[in-house]
Structures are given as structure tokens and as C-alpha cells.
Amino acid sequence: MYHTLTVLVANSPGVLYRVVGLFSRRGFNIESLAVGQTENENVSRMTIVVEGDALVLEQVTKQLRKLIDVIKVSDITAEEFVARELVLAKVTANPAQRGEIMQIADIFRARIVDLGRRTLTLECTGDEAKIKAFEESLRPYGIKELVRTGKIALLRGSKYAGVNNIKEEAL
Amino acid sequence: MEVGGSKLEVTAAQALVQALEQENIPIVFGYPGGSTLPVYDVLASSAIKHVLVRHEQGAVFAANGYARATGRVGVCIATSGPGATNLVTGIADAYMDSVPLVIFTGQVPTTQVGTDAFQEVDITGITVPITKHNYLVKDHRKLLQTIKNAFYIAATGRPGPVLIDLPQDILKNKISFRYPKNISLQSYKPVLEGHFGKINEAARLINKSRRPVIYAGGGILISQACEELKQLAEIISAPVTNTFRGLSCIPGEHPLFLGMLGLHGTRYANLAVTECDLLIALGVRFDDRVTGKVASFAPEAKIIHVDIDPAEIGKNVRIQVPIVGDVKVVLQALLPLLKKTDRAAWLQRIEELKKLYPLFYHQENVLKPQFVLEELCRLTDGEAVIATDVGQHQMWTAQYYRFKKPGAIISSGGLGAMGFGLPAAIGAQLGLPGEKVILVTGDGSFQMTMSELATMVEQKLPLKIFILNNQTLGMVRQLQEFYYDKRYFGVNFEFIPDFVVLAKAYGIPGYNIRTPDKLTEQLPEILNAPGPVLVNCLIDPLENVLPMALNGQNF
Numbered sequence A: 001m002y003h004t005l006t007v008l009v010a011n012s013p014g015v016l017y018r019v020v021g022l023f024s025r026r027g028f029n030i031e032s033l034a035v036g037q038t039e040n041e042n043v044s045r046m047t048i049v050v051e052g053d054a055l056v057l058e059q060v061t062k063q064l065r066k067l068i069d070v071i072k073v074s075d076i077t078a079e080e081f082v083a084r085e086l087v088l089a090k091v092t093a094n095p096a097q098r099g100e101i102m103q104i105a106d107i108f109r110a111r112i113v114d115l116g117r118r119t120l121t122l123e124c125t126g127d128e129a130k131i132k133a134f135e136e137s138l139r140p141y142g143i144k145e146l147v148r149t150g151k152i153a154l155l156r157g158s159k160y161a162g163v164n165n166i167k168e169e170a171l
Numbered sequence B: 001m002e003v004g005g006s007k008l009e010v011t012a013a014q015a016l017v018q019a020l021e022q023e024n025i026p027i028v029f030g031y032p033g034g035s036t037l038p039v040y041d042v043l044a045s046s047a048i049k050h051v052l053v054r055h056e057q058g059a060v061f062a063a064n065g066y067a068r069a070t071g072r073v074g075v076c077i078a079t080s081g082p083g084a085t086n087l088v089t090g091i092a093d094a095y096m097d098s099v100p101l102v103i104f105t106g107q108v109p110t111t112q113v114g115t116d117a118f119q120e121v122d123i124t125g126i127t128v129p130i131t132k133h134n135y136l137v138k139d140h141r142k143l144l145q146t147i148k149n150a151f152y153i154a155a156t157g158r159p160g161p162v163l164i165d166l167p168q169d170i171l172k173n174k175i176s177f178r179y180p181k182n183i184s185l186q187s188y189k190p191v192l193e194g195h196f197g198k199i200n201e202a203a204r205l206i207n208k209s210r211r212p213v214i215y216a217g218g219g220i221l222i223s224q225a226c227e228e229l230k231q232l233a234e235i236i237s238a239p240v241t242n243t244f245r246g247l248s249c250i251p252g253e254h255p256l257f258l259g260m261l262g263l264h265g266t267r268y269a270n271l272a273v274t275e276c277d278l279l280i281a282l283g284v285r286f287d288d289r290v291t292g293k294v295a296s297f298a299p300e301a302k303i304i305h306v307d308i309d310p311a312e313i314g315k316n317v318r319i320q321v322p323i324v325g326d327v328k329v330v331l332q333a334l335l336p337l338l339k340k341t342d343r344a345a346w347l348q349r350i351e352e353l354k355k356l357y358p359l360f361y362h363q364e365n366v367l368k369p370q371f372v373l374e375e376l377c378r379l380t381d382g383e384a385v386i387a388t389d390v391g392q393h394q395m396w397t398a399q400y401y402r403f404k405k406p407g408a409i410i411s412s413g414g415l416g417a418m419g420f421g422l423p424a425a426i427g428a429q430l431g432l433p434g435e436k437v438i439l440v441t442g443d444g445s446f447q448m449t450m451s452e453l454a455t456m457v458e459q460k461l462p463l464k465i466f467i468l469n470n471q472t473l474g475m476v477r478q479l480q481e482f483y484y485d486k487r488y489f490g491v492n493f494e495f496i497p498d499f500v501v502l503a504k505a506y507g508i509p510g511y512n513i514r515t516p517d518k519l520t521e522q523l524p525e526i527l528n529a530p531g532p533v534l535v536n537c538l539i540d541p542l543e544n545v546l547p548m549a550l551n552g553q554n555f
């Protein structure tokens, strides 16, 4: 089963290496990983999708918590959360096909972000199911290149793990 | 430092040495090189003793032996590149056995980091999986807080090694020395107190159990909970078995002591675990050398597991009562909840097992290694500090030396690193100048780091070195005997130096001993010699470590 972890880490050099190294060293499978700065420039938030049963997940979270640079680990799988992924896809599009592709884009509320002589590049955000459907609908036209950001997620509602007050010296 | 109102600026190297003084570090083990010269230049005039080893592995093993013997943080320092890589085995050993170390490595100047400069290696990258944490100091203004944090991280919670990589230019920059009073760590807060509800639950299980066994490991030594452990065992009449790392946390002569468990543990310890209805696991990690096949480990037992490292709980074995906390603090909370119980039937069964399956060997005219250990134990009254190397001699030490003093065994358990013995014994003796420190080593292991004999002599250390010389890599030979149909290959040395002559080259008296009689006759004099002695014990080359639980089967 897939679990979504959000991991707050100190924005220190090597922190990504420490986290990724931990996964590979202990044989945990990362399905996707997205990292970026939070509202506090000293803190980054990682959204990690990991496959495993309850025991594996328990180990993953415990081992992550042992890293000194890790501030907080939450497995939000069982909670209400908003998850999004961004995909960019470059598809073959002869002038005759452009209209059809633009309709597909409309359906998925995707946007055309670039136009080539024979290609269109589309941008789409959404949850996993939507991104998958989007990809499937484009496939018949010929996907030349595709890139996904990996999932990012936040809990719904007013619950949050505030990091605004964490100072650089404390990390 | 305030002088006439203005802060006195010092170099970062000076600040580093002053920080060590603030941390009350009396001794560092090291080997110099270009990139650490700024530190060496300051160390020269510091009260901190610098022990010059002969190989960086010797420095980190010595710091490791020092830390194990004293319970304090061991400190070592090496230069960039090869100096740093030579530390790797010793760091891994400290990581596996939870030994607190702070390791300083030199690094090429910040301007050259990442350019494959001369003697540049990414030592922080290399040591990520074998340190509790590490730092590359890129800003001299952060040096002191880094050192403060490093010592705190190394020594608290589950201890371990912390490495600080120091680019050379950083060391020359000026800073004002103000050693921080506090650590600054956002999320690192080891939990010491156990969960009260869980402790109550543990007490209930213990009070109603009929056949409890205590499985005690290195955590007991680290948290100095030996007295609480003894009380626990005596109040609830439970036998105690030790992991290798936990040996000496209960006196070897204690009637409730079962000896070590696991692969080379006593048969009765393993059987007691198999028969018990409650396993009280304290400061242990259910290592594969202990459990064998997990499915048949303690099959009838509920398990209580106390450990300071939450990740150890439930890692290998399902636990009924998990308690995260410092084992001493947890035991202090647990003890008042326990009913004093006799459990006569269970203890009788234990005695029966001890009688049925004792540790034994056949005494013959050739010198038996087990006899050497028994004699050493008898003549030191079990009160020596014993450092060992890795192999059969290490297991015989574990089985036959009955330790009286907590922490008196200095040995590489989790990593099993040959070459650990001599440098670790040097570190232990420097940390415990008043104690009798004995090294029990093998002909193979000793040859890995015997260059440190020079360090021992230089430091005027009265180590008593016993090489249990079977002229072979005995432990590996034993594996080939059992699992590879006696196809011995790559284990028998065709050339072994004359260790007595070697000792002479270092100005140390040396003896060859071939028979049990000679051993008994000469041992008192050897042990009482004021200086170092090397004893080459020519033991039966075919002796095996028994019992040995066979692969996959439960012992």
C-alpha cells in the first residue's frame, strides 16, 4: 500500500542525501519525492510517497525521525489532505490535431504553455487519478516528453505544523 | 574571552582547542597532516594530551576504547583524504556499538571543496550511514555551536559517533571565543522517561509471569543501570542472559546469570529463552546473532522491550509492551511496582539446564584457549579490564572470563572489526590508568594493527598482551570446517612473525607458552609485571568455539 509522508527538514546541505540514502540503504521504496522550501526559508518540506505495509512504514518514520536534520514526520495517508502533482507533457500535434488536443486540455483544465511547429506542450495539475487520465488521453497523439513533479500534499482544514518560528541557528 | 572590554579574537583552530577544554576533554588521539596543522599548532601548547598513533585507524579505535572504558566522549583527529578514510572502520564500529565519539577531520580549503583537490575526499558523504550526525563547517562563525551540538549529540540518547569536517581556511579565520552554553537543536530530544501506562503494563505482565527471562544488552552499561538490573533480577527471581555487548552488566558469578545468548551463547541461556513465558528485553536490539530465525525465537514468550532508540522497538521482532526511554530511568519507575517472587520451580529448571548443558572443553596436554581465559579470570579475580580482537579468542573471552566490573569488556561487537584490540586497549588504559588492562587477541587480528605497539611503548602503558595463537584465522577456519566440508582455504598463515622477537624489537618482554602447566606457573609474574608484556600462547589450532547454533535452526 502507498503512504504519503510529509517530512519537515532543516534546509541544510546534504539533507536530501541523508533522507534518500536512508531509503536506499534500508531497502525502502520511494514512489515519488518532492522537495521545496516552506514558508520559512530555513525549513524544507518533503512529500514522500512510499510503498510498504504498516511495519515498514513504522520503521521508515522511526528511522527518519532519528536523522538530526529531520524536524517532523507525519504519515498523512489516513487523514484528509489535498494532494497535487504538476505534469508537463510535450505531444505531437500537427495543425489538424491541435483543436482536439486543446479540447482535451479544456476537459482537464490543463493549459498550453508552448507551441512548436509539430508539438504542443501542456501543463496540468491534479491528483494522481487525474494526472493518469490526462496522460492516457494524450497518449494516442504521441507523447514526446513528459515530466512530473511528484506529489505534494497538505492536510485539509486548519491543522498545520507551523515552522515560522524556527530560526536558522536552531538547525 | 573579554579583555579590557573588547572581545579577544582567536583563530578558529584556537577556538576549537578551547572548546575541547570547555568540554573537559583531557585527551585526543590523532595523526597530523597538512590540513590539520592549524589545530596541531595550538594543541602543542594546550593542556590536552595528544596521543600520536601509528595509523588513523589506531586513533579512532583508541578513542573508541577510551570512550567504552570511561563512559566519556572519545575524541580523535585526522587529516584530510587518506587520513579521513583511514578512520572509516573505527567510526562504523562506534556506530554499531553506540559509542560516543567526536571525530575531527581536516578538509581542503572551502575554495577547493568539490574540485578533486589534493587529498580531498567527501568524508561527510562517506560517513553519512555510519555516523549519528556529521557536519562540514563552511562558516567559521558556526564552528563553536557545531562543536557544542556535536558533543551533545554524541553523548546523549543512543550514543554514537559525530564527525566534524574542517576546511583548512576556516581554521585560520578569526572569531571571538564565546563557547555556547546551550545546544541549538530543533528536533533532537531523546526521551528518557518511559510511558507510565506501559510501565504499569510491564509490571502486570512480570508479576503474573511464571517463567521470565531478562535479556540485557549494552544499553544497561551505557545508562549505568547495572544496579537496577540486579535488583530487578533478584526481586522477580528471573535469570539474566546478556548480549555480547551487554556482558559485564551483571557479575559473571551471579547465581542468576545465564551467560551470553545467541550463536555462541550457552545452551542453557538459549533454552531458557526458548522456554520462557516472558522475555524482558533491556537495552538490546534483537540482533540476528542473538535471535537466529526470528520465528522460533522465544516462541512462548510475551516480550517487553525497553530501549532509548524508538527505531529499535519492533524492528526485528514483534513486541507486546514497547517502552521508549532510558533503561535506568525506566527500571527505577518499574521496580517499586514489582512483587517479590521466588519462582522456585522456574529457577530449579534453570539449574537443571545449567547442569545438563554446561560450557565445557577437554583439558589436554596442549594449551587450550578456554583454559587461558579461566586462568586469567582466576588470577585477576575477574576484575581486569579485557580488550579483545575479533574471532574465536573473542568468543572464548565472552564465555570463560567472568567479568565483575561493569564495562570491563572492550570489544567490537556489532561490526566485529579485527584490529580493534590493541589500539582500543591503549585507549582503555589511558582512560583508566589505575586498572589492569589485558588484551586478548588472535594471531590474525593482532597483525592488523600491531604497529600500535609503538604507541603503547611511547605512552608507557603496562598492557598485558595475550595472543591466542592458533596460526590461523580460527573463526573463519571453523566456518569452513562446519559449512564448507573442511575445505580450508585462505585461512592458514604460511608465515607468522616470531611475536616474542617482535616484542623485543619494541623493548617489551615476551614469552612463548605452550602448555597449561607453564601458563599456570608463569602467569602470576606476567600479570604483576610493572610494564607491558607480550605472551604468545600457542594453543590447539583445531579448537572450536562451542556451542555453535547451526544456520537457520533455533539454538
Ligand SMILES: Cc1ncc(C[n+]2csc(CCOP(=O)(O)OP(=O)(O)O)c2C)c(N)n1
Pocket: B389, B390, B391, B392, B393, B394, B416, B417, B418, B419, B441, B442, B443, B444, B445, B446, B468, B470, B472, B473, B474, B475, B476
Ligand atoms: C577487518 C576484518 N576482516 C575480516 C574479518 C573476518 N574474520 C572474522 S574472525 C576472523 C579470524 C580472526 O583470526 P584471529 O585474529 O587469529 O582470531 P581467531 O579466530 O583465530 O581466534 C576473520 C578473518 C573480520 N571480522 N574483520
Ligand SMILES: [Mg+2]
Pocket: B391, B442, B443, B444, B468, B469, B470, B471, B472, B473, B474
Ligand atoms: Mg588465530
